[in-house]
Amino acid sequence: MMTFLIAVGSLVAICGILALLLVIADRYLNDYGICKLIINKGSREEDVEGGSTLLNSLNSAGVFIPSACGGQGSCGLCKLKVHSGAPPVLPTEEPHLSPEEVSEHVRLCCQLKVHEDMELEIPEELFNIREFEGTVESLTDLNHDIKRLRVALPEGEELDIIPGQYVQIETPAYKKTPEPVYRAYSIATDPHDKTHIDLVIRLVPGGICTTFVFEHMEPGQPIKLNGPYGDFRLTDTEKEMIFIAGGSGMAPFLSMLAHMRNENIQRKVTYFFGARAKRDLICLDEMKAFEEALPNFKFVPCLSEPMPDDNWDGDTGLVTDVMKQHCPDLSNMEAYLCGSPGMCDASVVALTGNGMPEENIFFDKFS
Amino acid sequence: MKKNPAEQQSRDRMEPGALTIEGFLGTDDRPLADIIAADTAEVEAAGLTIEELGAFLEGLHKTADAGWEGRVPACNGKITVRSDETLGQISCPFTSCGDHCHKAVIGVKDAAGNDLLEFTPLDAHLIRKHGFFQGKGSPYRIGPKKLIAFYRFCKG
Numbered sequence: 001m002m003t004f005l006i007a008v009g010s011l012v013a014i015c016g017i018l019a020l021l022l023v024i025a026d027r028y029l030n031d032y033g034i035c036k037l038i039i040n041k042g043s044r045e046e047d048v049e050g051g052s053t054l055l056n057s058l059n060s061a062g063v064f065i066p067s068a069c070g071g072q073g074s075c076g077l078c079k080l081k082v083h084s085g086a087p088p089v090l091p092t093e094e095p096h097l098s099p100e101e102v103s104e105h106v107r108l109c110c111q112l113k114v115h116e117d118m119e120l121e122i123p124e125e126l127f128n129i130r131e132f133e134g135t136v137e138s139l140t141d142l143n144h145d146i147k148r149l150r151v152a153l154p155e156g157e158e159l160d161i162i163p164g165q166y167v168q169i170e171t172p173a174y175k176k177t178p179e180p181v182y183r184a185y186s187i188a189t190d191p192h193d194k195t196h197i198d199l200v201i202r203l204v205p206g207g208i209c210t211t212f213v214f215e216h217m218e219p220g221q222p223i224k225l226n227g228p229y230g231d232f233r234l235t236d237t238e239k240e241m242i243f244i245a246g247g248s249g250m251a252p253f254l255s256m257l258a259h260m261r262n263e264n265i266q267r268k269v270t271y272f273f274g275a276r277a278k279r280d281l282i283c284l285d286e287m288k289a290f291e292e293a294l295p296n297f298k299f300v301p302c303l304s305e306p307m308p309d310d311n312w313d314g315d316t317g318l319v320t321d322v323m324k325q326h327c328p329d330l331s332n333m334e335a336y337l338c339g340s341p342g343m344c345d346a347s348v349v350a351l352t353g354n355g356m357p358e359e360n361i362f363f364d365k366f367s
Numbered sequence: 368m369k370k371n372p373a374e375q376q377s378r379d380r381m382e383p384g385a386l387t388i389e390g391f392l393g394t395d396d397r398p399l400a401d402i403i404a405a406d407t408a409e410v411e412a413a414g415l416t417i418e419e420l421g422a423f424l425e426g427l428h429k430t431a432d433a434g435w436e437g438r439v440p441a442c443n444g445k446i447t448v449r450s451d452e453t454l455g456q457i458s459c460p461f462t463s464c465g466d467h468c469h470k471a472v473i474g475v476k477d478a479a480g481n482d483l484l485e486f487t488p489l490d491a492h493l494i495r496k497h498g499f500f501q502g503k504g505s506p507y508r509i510g511p512k513k514l515i516a517f518y519r520f521c522k523g
Contacts, residue, residue, distance in 0.1 A: 069455070069456055069457075069458070069467070072386070072457070072458040072467070073458055073465065073467075074456045074457060074458040074467030075456060075467075091463055091465055092462070092465045093465070094465060095465045095466060095467075175384065175388070176382075176383040176384030176388065176390075177384040177388075178384060183455060184454075184455065185454070186454070202453045202454075203453075204453045204455070204470050205472060205506075206387040206388045206389050206506065206507075207387065207388070207453070207470070208384070208386075208387065208388055210453070211388050244435065246435050246436040246452070247436065247451075247452060247453070248453065248454060249452075249454065274434075274435035274436040274437055275436055276436060276437075276438075276449070280436075302437075304434065304436060304437030304438050304449070305437075305438055305449075317437065318433070318434050318435065318437040318439065319434075319435040319436075319437060320433070320435065338454075339435060339452060339454075340432060340450075340452050340454075340469040340471060341469065342428065342429060342432030342433075342450075342469065343432045343433075343435050343450075343452065345432070346432050346433035346434075346435075347435070364454075
């Protein structure tokens with residue numbers, strides 16, 4: 001009996017020692033220490049704690065790289081050239097990188113971990129992107145599933161935006177979400193107002209960030225955001241324009257129309273807004289105000305399934321069909337779209353089918 | 368059953384709070400391979416494949432996208448489809464995949480206007496590419512039986 005107990009005891013002791021060794025080894029082998037990020041041939045160097053993703057390491061060093069998905073590897077926006085210190089291309093990067101990009105050392109920095117010194121190339125304009133800790137000033141219902149979030153920047157801070165750009169906001173850890181997550185939203189702010197950021201947010205069923213905004217966010221709360229990002233913007237031409245968006249896709253157009261009003265831009269523009277029923281429409285008063293301020297602007301809401309008590313006498317049907325009825329010849333016009341890639345693809349077919357050159361069609365790539 | 372590291376990583380991404388609030392597993396504690404095998408067997412017993420079913424849903428999403436929130440007829444008018452879109456994308460929870468899908472809910476009605484099915488683009492992808500209908504109790508699980516009946520209604 002004693003022999004058996006000694007054997008069991010010895011086995012337990014050996015297992016315990018091995019487990020301890022594993023813990024110690026893990027602690028030291030996975031401790032990458034301080035790593036150096038050598039940016040643009042040494043014009044800037046940052047010391048960062050090894051072990052985190054390159055995206056987060058750069059964020060902690062105050063360098064914000066565009067990322068619309070919060071580092072999930074789904075948007076493919078956080079591309080940088082990494083000349084040394086990176087492993088071979090990872091499976092999660094492959095769908096986003098062309099063979100040319102791979103040969104030029106382009107990488108997805110949300111997927112790379114910093115384990116040693118790295119040499120990087122970062123476009124200079126990205127150094128202008130900043131992070132703010134603002135305050136939720138108001139949260140307004142625009143309809144049953146869309147809210148306008150208004151954030152006041154810290155006292156004394158200002159942000160210059162180009163209408164069409166977007167910011168990322170941080171959702172803190174809450175409920176079952178163990179760590180902060182970032183999501184991108186188009187800026188809806190009048191660009192003259194440099195001390196606020198307005199966002200139009202639609203509730204995503206099961207969405208981590210939007211559930212937080214709808215169920216847990218309150219005026220007065222602090223909120224972190226960084227930006228501005230993106231190259232979706234109005235061209236400098238005088239061409240007549242079409243805007244197409246539904247739901248929260250209205251955000252960039254609110255900012256663009258405010259810019260046109262501020263700068264007295266008189267380009268002709270028709271905005272086709274697709275919705276199911278009257279309850280899904282948003283910002284009707286603002287659109288009316290824009291129509292009064294901009295004589296060449298027309299807002300065309302179109303409902304696909306108006307309810308009987310909507311008493312709707314406006315356009316009905318699909319946005320693209322309504323657009324064709326209003327604008328039979330698109331050959332000398334431009335189109336701006338804010339929707340999913342599938343919606344944009346369908347619109348490109350409809351627009352080019354009515355004579356619009358493909359190079360005159362612009363859409364928000366982050367969506 | 369022992370889980371391999373890749374399965375464990377995928378499973379971690381399916382937990383509540385990782386990619387979505389509710390996650391993809393519901394109350395199902397079976398290994399992923401067992402969940403997939405059981406559902407795939409049910410599909411094959413019906414003489415169909417997971418690729419057929421998933422691709423069918425992906426096609427309906429593509430049709431719905433053309434409507435920009437409007438309802439679009441599909442399958443020779445037997446059904447109509449509409450996509451409620453929100454901006455942004457979501458990654459596939461399978462770590463070896465690297466694909467991502469747009470965030471949307473596709474609603475399907477029959478010709479009389481009765482609700483038949485709701486699914487997301489990620490549901491369609493998970494079924495077609497991974498044979499994963501999600502765990503039992505997951506809010507977005509569409510069981511094989513329901514999907515097969517829907518498919519036959521549309522195709523029949």
